[in-house]
Amino acid sequence: MSRIDEKTRRLFASMADILIPHAEGMPSASEVNVHGELLDHILGLRPDLRENFMRGISAGSERDPTEALNELNRSDPAALSAIGLVASAGYYMTPEVRRLIGYPGQESRPDPDPDAVPEYVANGMLQQVIDRGPIFRPTPK
């Protein structure tokens, strides 16, 4: 697989920052370096994205990134989708962004006491369901 050149990284960073800007207390895409090693990592894991991604990036080489992205949205949604996925996947994988949105990742949190009486039993919530009685139609005789 050919190496991603610096120009491609710069173009991707500029487009990614339109999609994921510094706003609402969150860093921009380039501030968490989605155009650095993350870009290589993601395209390495998902080579199927590469063709659409590179086509979309090349469409932005001679124009304003917002204009280029809007044009892709109209004429080449597959390319925009690839750029958006690479940018957002990298962005939400970074520890800083996960910390800011309160996401620990798909964490391991086993039930410490599986045999304990569940809260919905102890507080009577489920009893209301039981008290209403059966809701099925039995097998006809």
Added chain:
Amino acid sequence: MSSKAPRPPEVAEFLIIGAGASGSIAAKHLSDRGFGVVCLEQGGRVDNSEFWGDKPEWELMSQKRWHPNPNVRDLEQDYPVDTSDSDVNPLMYNAVGGSTILYAAHWQRFMPSDFRVKTLDGVADDWPFTYEDLEPFYDQMDVEMGVSALNGDPAYPAGKAAPLPPLPIGKIGMKAAEGMNKLGWHWWPAPNAIPSKPYGGRNQCVRRGTCLTGCPERAKASFDHTHWPDALKNGAVLITGARVSEITVDEKGLANGARYIDRTGRERHQKAKAVIVCANGVGTPRLLLLSKSERFPNGLANSSGLVGKNLMMHPYAAVTGYFDEPLESWLGPAGQTIQSMEFYETDKSRGFVRGAKWQVMPSGGPLGMRAAYGGKPLEEAWGANLHRNTRKVFGRAFEWGIIAEDLPDETNRVVLDPNLKDSDGIPAPKIIYKNSENTKKMIDFHLERAREAMSAAGAIDISLTPLMRDCGWHLMGTCRMGNDPKRSVVDQYGRSHDVPNLYIYDGSVFVTSSGFKPTGTIAAVALRSVKHLIESKQLQEVAA
């Protein structure tokens, strides 16, 4: 042939095609009783360390390598499916363990009325047995799988308790249950084939919430873990990478083996005294239709003309609620925390018959939530709005999923595609499937009720998904069972009416679909069938 597989016998006593749920049950129980078993599986073995659920890249990889749609995944062991004439994409996974590698592990029973649809509601057909006939097999499968559930659900007749206590329902389950109680509607902690405590060599669930893309904890009960270790210990021979192209027959019209292509491209023939097909509701009719001969010009076991017809795939709709409090809605179990059968049974005043089952599901990670934004204006889907949307919904949303019962309809079917072929050049299946008016009315009704449930739970915003295209997990009905050979493909024990030593054990044999995930019933029906086969073995006709 897999290099580690022991050499198969020249003639297998039983040849099983497909190592998914039903094939695994057949392999284990036949080999438990000393019968010689060879199983041909087109996929390979999956190691739990291949799953991405415990890694930051999880969502990225879920959208391709571990996607449930074979057309998206596009692996060599997958066959393509032409879905151009279908409202729904069929989903599956081809490997040892079959689609249970990626299933949510709802471990549901059908309700008694599901087996008596014709008698009770005047539509479709009754099954050739009742809920009570199947109950002991449901009970046994609960133990074999290690089901976690709370006994006493008033949606079912009283029965035996599952072997493990229920999984936690989490904040999302509690929130949903509060809403249901305000409305006086049924809910119950959901049964799952996921161990709440270590069980049968598998680990306790850690609630990672990635069940639908594979369980990296080796907790979820997929059949590669629950049944194959015993079957292999018993001497069953499992041949992976074996793509079956035809079931062969002898001069008497008995099945005598299967032709398959191994991963070196070599065509082989495995001889057998009897054949059990367990290739799912698409793969099984595909194979039977491929197995044409002078004696069976319309495909094997197809004198009724029903092979491939009556495909049922469970249209799926969803209502997502957004809340103004953190709900940790990335925590598992991913498939269901609580369920409701409040509107399951028929009420003809609603304008349709039958019903749907609901389940509460977590909303997952931040990337998956972006999927709904495709095609929207840039500034709506991205920019500062991306941050605002993430803040609003991430960790604060859950879904009431709605599994609608679709009734059998001969026009919904699996046929052989005239052009599309798999990587071995074998004709691929084409799906022709449209939702009926009954289904559309059913989904509209249930979406409105689920919206009310979300409002009652305190949702500050609600979105509706009327029909997901990638929802065809449940592949049923394409080789239906019955007592009348003119109106069914197999008898109540999965034995072909036409070919007395050919059996079908997967969801193809279902008469109706219910509104439940079918794996628990596929398993119970397969267990009932294989036990009957073992008990009556001396009376069976076999190929020489």
